[in-house]
Amino acid sequence: MSAATDVDALRRMMPPPESGGRTVDWDGMAQSWSRPFPLDYQRFMETYGAGVVGDVLVVVAPKPKAPLSEAGWDGMVEETGNAEDVWADSYKTPNWRGRPPA
Template identity: 55%
Template sequence: MSEPADLEALRRLMPPPSDGGTRVDWDAITVSWGRRFPPDYQRFMEVYGAGMVQDYLAINEPEARVPLSDAQRDGMVIETANAEADWETEDKASELEGTSPVLINWGVDGTADMLCWDASDKDPAKWPGVVYKRNGSLWSRYDCGMVEFLVRVLRADFPECPLGGLFMWGVGEVAFEKGGG
């Protein structure tokens, strides 16, 4: 799917909040992380904002990369550091063996799975998803953007659920609550 088609599909499966998304200074985010963020994530933030999907998956608000001591508790910077630490110690699916992705965390679910991008490519529209499924202790790669990933989870359109819980797997329409991400 394309980014606009993915977002439209997501709107049908997960109605956006009536009060709109989150305003983000994308220039400041780009400078602090040293790279632009994916266009589908930027549109997601405009339409939905940070928040919770089905009271299970927290979508992080973009935040400037700062030292860990200055980072928001459970925010993008802290969760990225957690992902980087787990990358070093946990198993990887065969397609990830020997790779060294640039991880940026965009979400965490209720079973402590970490949802990240591999931000190695200069073009953020090409960043694949990289998910650490904690109850399987395995990192896996998904060659799609964040919005397409959500749509595919809601439609059960992967060979198996990439998340540790089935709270969103193939359920069709879900609730999104702004804030708390």
């Protein structure tokens, strides 16, 4: 998903919950994580909120970044740590070596 039309197409295939999505302070989240969140994730959260899609895909809610020792298992902090570990251990072509995950 990258454009409004992508989310609109998803809405036709998977109607959002009646309770609606989730309001998020995206500027505050971007400041906490030192990077902005993707626009398609923002739109998805605003339309659907966090949850599970088809008992297969878990979409975690954004939460301010905190050390894992303080955050405990809160979804986003732990899953980000998992992704960073996988990135650190993954083979990278020369043009990606030394670059942090985007």
